[in-house]
Amino acid sequence: MAGSALPFSLPGTVEGLLLRTKPVLAPVLSLVRVVSVPPRFRVAVQPSRPCRTRPDS
Incomplete structure (x- = not known):
């Protein structure tokens, strides 16, 4: 935060x-x-037989 705010006068x-908030906020956001x-x-669960999507086919 200090690097990006350095050119600006705060x-x-x-x-x-x-x-004060940076040491707490940074780990929480990470x-x-x-x-x-x-x-x-x-990965979505695939059927046991990839060619068949319904058991009666």
């Missing part, structure tokens, strides 16, 4: 708030990201 209270990505790549 008020002291905002800068202090960012510096964990949310790690937990939310794998369900997108789950």
Whole structure:
């Protein structure tokens, strides 16, 4: 956060708030990201016989 905010002049209270919340917020957001990505790549369960989708076919 400090790298991207470096060129901008931030008020002291905002800068202090960012510096205090960053150590807590960064790991939480990283964990949310790690937990939310794998369900997108789950493989759908395939039938036991790939050529047949219904048992009576």
